[in-house]
Structure formats: C-alpha cells, structure tokens
Amino acid sequence: MSQSPEPSVTPNLTEPKFGFNQYAERLNGRAAMIGFIAALAIEYLSGQGLLAWLGLI
16 A cells, blocks of 8 residues: 655645634733742732632632
C-alpha cells in the first residue's frame, strides 16, 4: 500500500478570531500571572488568606 505524498507548500491561513489560538493562550497566561501576584499581595498586605479576606471562610 503506497502512502500519499506530503504537500510541498503550507497554506497561508488567517489566524482564527476565537478558540484556542496563540494570542488567546498568551493573554490567558498573562492574566493568570497578574491574578496570582494580586493574590499574593492581598495575603501579604492583609495578613489573611485570600478566602478569609473575601469572607468566604
């Protein structure tokens, strides 16, 4: 059984506007880092954990 040949040229496709793409993943990572630093700052400045500071525990 023979295999079909691989294409020699990669198609020039536009980046999708939604879903899992490089820009969305980069933005999500940056937002997570900012949130983590904010949580650490709240704990350091208030002397309480984040959940206690929010009044959840």
